[in-house]
Amino acid sequence: MKKVIWITGASSGIGKALALKFASQGWEVAISARRENLLNEISESNERIKSFPLDVTDKVACKEVFNQIKNHYGEVDICFFSTGTWNPKKEKDIDIEQIEDVFKVNFFGTVNSIKAVEDYFKFKKSGIITIVSSIAGYRGLPNSTGYGPSKSALNNLAESLYFDFGRHNVRVCLVSPGFIKTPMTDKNDFKMPFLKTPEFAADKIYDGLLNKKVFEIHFPLELTFTLKIFSIFPSKLYFYLIKKLTKFQKR
Ligand SMILES: NC(=O)c1ccc[n+]([C@@H]2O[C@H](COP(=O)([O-])OP(=O)(O)OC[C@H]3O[C@@H](n4cnc5c(N)ncnc54)[C@H](OP(=O)(O)O)[C@@H]3O)[C@@H](O)[C@H]2O)c1
Numbered sequence: 001m002k003k004v005i006w007i008t009g010a011s012s013g014i015g016k017a018l019a020l021k022f023a024s025q026g027w028e029v030a031i032s033a034r035r036e037n038l039l040n041e042i043s044e045s046n047e048r049i050k051s052f053p054l055d056v057t058d059k060v061a062c063k064e065v066f067n068q069i070k071n072h073y074g075e076v077d078i079c080f081f082s083t084g085t086w087n088p089k090k091e092k093d094i095d096i097e098q099i100e101d102v103f104k105v106n107f108f109g110t111v112n113s114i115k116a117v118e119d120y121f122k123f124k125k126s127g128i129i130t131i132v133s134s135i136a137g138y139r140g141l142p143n144s145t146g147y148g149p150s151k152s153a154l155n156n157l158a159e160s161l162y163f164d165f166g167r168h169n170v171r172v173c174l175v176s177p178g179f180i181k182t183p184m185t186d187k188n189d190f191k192m193p194f195l196k197t198p199e200f201a202a203d204k205i206y207d208g209l210l211n212k213k214v215f216e217i218h219f220p221l222e223l224t225f226t227l228k229i230f231s232i233f234p235s236k237l238y239f240y241l242i243k244k245l246t247k248f249q250k251r
Helices: 013-024 036-044 059-073 096-124 147-166 198-212 221-231 235-245
Strands: 004-008 028-032 049-051 078-081 128-132 171-177 216-219
Touching (some): 004 059, 013 028, 013 198, 036 049, 059 096, 096 147, 147 171, 171 198, 198 216, 216 221
Parallel strands (some): 028 049, 128 171, 171 216
16 A cells, blocks of 8 residues: 655755655655745656645645645655754844744744644544654754754654644654754854764654654764763753853854
8 A cells, every 4th residue: 555755844955855765665755845846856856756835834825735635645644844944144143033933934834734734643543743853952052042942842842742642543753853964054154063964864764753663763873862961961061061062163
């Protein structure tokens, strides 16, 4: 029987690499993002991938697009919500409009996407809903007034939904990537430790979703384990270590 995944944020980066990975494993893949031309390029190059353009900040459109996907495929097995935005130049001060914009995409865009599929999965009583967060959501980092807080909120939401969807036999997964080379991180002006390719991320995510069946899929382990240990340190020690490690960063 054919298996179907819906991926948002699939016009580039991690979402695109994951779409190609699932298609290469025989899955039918519905891809969404705003840039229709990029989605079409991907779907034209692979017969298993079909484009469903969407701006996730539009909650009505999220429902409409999911209905189109359901009508097209009949069943959907996995949703992978990977939309995100990051503008490092605007993260250094308290810029309220910027913080609102980041939350609109990263947090509320994900909430809109989950809301669109909620009834379907709760009725179906199977499937996986995946929320893409970041290591930046573990604890506060310098120069991250919007992005980090939006990802922390997603971490809390994912744990909350793990219980609520779990009662309906629906698995909720959290993805916490370290640094991955994508258009998003190409904007960074600092050295990114353990930088990996989107294909590396896609392999880890595929394995975590289908083989390991864990709640949180995090990678690369060299970075995520260190940060996980940091996250249980008392604030004084945590601040000291992060200051030391980021002192080369420009303000
Ligand atoms: N790269 C990293 O190192 C890294 C690390 C940790 C977490 N992440 C997270 O991983 C996810 C994917 O990021 P990426 O690195 O792959 O960056 P990316 O290549 O810039 O991908 C971001 C995707 O989000 C889509 N998007 C942005 N706003 C949208 C909106 N309003 N509606 C629909 N789609 C929208 C973009 O497509 P359109 O512009 O076409 O809409 C694009 O497909 C993000 O949630 C990011 O925070 C990335």
